[in-house]
Amino acid sequence: MDWFKLSLQLNKFPIRRAQKMLEKIQAIPEDDYAGYQRKRRNAIIDYHIQHNEFYREFFNWDGFDDWQHVPIMKKSDLQHPLRDRLSETYNSKTAYVGKTSGSSGHPFIFAKNRFAHALSWAGFHDRYKWYGIDLNKSLQARFYGIPLDFFGNIQERLKDRISLRRRFNIFDLSEQKMEAFLKRFTRSNFEYLNGYTSAIVLFARFLKARNLVLKELCPSLKICIVTSERLFEKDKMLIENAMGVPVINEYGASEVGLIAFEDRQHQWIVNSEDLYVEILDENGKILPYGQEGRVVITSLYNKAHPMIRYDIGDIGSLSEKSTLKKPILEKLVGRTNDIARLTDGKVVPGLTFYYVTKTIIEDNGNIKEFVIIQTKLDHFKIDYVSEYEFTPEQKEKILAAIRTYVGKNLTISFERLQILKRSPSGKLKQFTSLVEEV
Template identity: 55%
Template sequence: MNVFDFSLKLNGFPIAKAKRVLKNIQSKTENDFNAFAEVQKRAIVAYHLEHNPFYKSFGKQIDLNDWNSIPVMTKADLQQPLEQRLSEGFTRKNIYINKTSGSSGHPFLFAKDKFCHALTWAVIQNRFGWYNINFNSSKQARFYGIPLDKAGYYKERFKDFLSHRYRFSVFDLSDEAFEATLQKFKTTTFHYINGYTSAIVQFGKFLQQKNVILKSVCPSLNVCVVTSEMLFEVDKTLLETQFGIPIVNEYGASELDLIAFQNPNGNWQLNSETLFIEILDEHNNVLPHGETGRIVITSLYNKAHPFIRYDIGDIGVISKKSTPKTPILENLTGRTNDIVILPSGKKAAGLTFYYITKSIIENDGIVKEFVIEQLKLDTFKIIYVGNERLSEAKKQTINQEIEHYLESGLQIIYEKQNNLNRQKSGKLKQFTSHLNQN
């Protein structure tokens, strides 16, 4: 029985229709696809200008014949009651509602019409199908957060049951918890792993310490898909070694769709079927492929709520090898609000700072994981979990490398903790700036 698809259908999401529409989109030739995308872009803007009072007010100066006349929408623009943002004919009773994680600092409720949400799942199933994963039959080992209240906890467990998955909580990454996780893999026919990068990497490190290859104790495993957090090459290599299966990188946003998914050729293929993705500079000018800028996305099928030229808050590059039908995300460099601002005025991506430190701090196994916070222009705190405190010599090496890559005169504070604070969702934010960047 197709339990996953049936549960979607039972909740009013027309998954069968969505799969047919997706298949039709994917069957188009390159030339036909380009023309189709242009028609769909214009259609979704026209729909919201006619049927959505919020967007009609937001986009007063829009010329449907000039895509660049369409204003860029930010998360801050959407921080108002959901009812004020819905299109005519849509209410809380006939839509899909969820809340963003708030990792950008701007959490808000969002909505999708039921067909749009079904289409989201059709795309996700299609991508996982590249690796012979079927959501109706393949068993998932899920590394995610889980509500700690009783009602929320059992609700998620029931959803996991319907979705053919078993959840490992990311709120306990102790050796004792991972020992229990390993035993579960030994006794369960898991077909794939899916979840937050940081937690899965910690499990990989545990397996490395135990000298265990996961595939050898769970032969049914085919692939591991990591999501929501950055995956560094050194961690990908670790996971490939300790899991003994391909490691696939996923990039998505709950309010939109799956944005990019690593294809079997190793490229991060962008979702062109349900999204239109642009790279813009700081003045909202479209950048050519190969240049770094803000990732701005239009949801082509969401009639309940407009996400049109929506600045998701991330920075990236679209490859020059891209085509309209098969665009490739060459690089994802972090979030726009995760920028290091230094006393000299120099700026750097927060994950650059994190990566400099990571290359030193984790190479001897003393530190399990860590995060970095910018407290002042010249002051940074490295909060870490480990078996023992960092030596003064190790701290000095880190300080020297930071000075080499960034600049001198920075104050680095080190703080050892028993565990790191994760967001309610279970995500780990590797770099946080506490500066007021408004």
């Protein structure tokens, strides 16, 4: 039985029609693709200007003549009641309604018309087939969070059962729990893992510490898909060695669906079928391929809610090898709010701290996870989970590295915890600044 199609059809999502549309879009020649995208961009703007009062007011409509004049939507612009943002042709019962994770600091509720949501799922189904994964038949080990309230928990587990997903609750990643995870793999024919990077990295460390290779215990395993959090090359090597299968990068967001997916040539192929992805500078100017800027996305088929030139909050660049039909995401640096501002005016990417501390932590071997929090312009706090506390020598190494790579006259405090706080969705944000931008 086609469980994937059945689960969507039961929820009134027209997956068959969406898959046929996807095939039709993919058949458009490269030379005609600019025309296809232009037609869809104009159509979705026209639709929301006609049917969405929120978007008419947001756009301050006085005629449309140039795509670059279309205003940029930020997450903060969408933090209004959903009923005020829905198109008049839809309501909360006739559209799919979801909520962002809030990892950017700006959570909001969004909506998609059912065809747009089905088209997103058709895209996932298409990409997974690149690796022999069939969403109708392949069993997934799902490393995600789960609602903890009774009805939300039951509803999510029912959806998992119908969708051939088996949930591994990442809110408890103790060794005892991971022992239980391991037993599930030995008893089940999982074909792939899918989940948050930090949780899968932690499970890979657990396997490595026991000199285990997961595929030897679960021979049906084909790939591991990581999503929602940054994957570093060392972590990728760790996962591949511990799992015994390739690690695939997936980039998506609940409000727009699949954004990019890694192919067998290790290229992040951008979804150009139902999304239009741009890289913009700070002033909203479209940047050429190869240059780094803000990732801005237009949902070409979402009629229920405008996602037009939507600044998703990430920084990245498209490869110079990109074409309109096949854009390639060359680099995904991180979120726009993942930066540290220092007393001397210096601005430092939050990832700098990751590299500084990761070397020390890997040398230790006892450290499982860590996060870095900027509490003041000159103070940072490192929370970590480990068997033993940092020694004075290890702390001094970290301080010396921070003085070298970040700045001088900074104070650092350390706190060893039993478990790190994750977002309600289960994500782990490895750098957070609590210092407000001036």
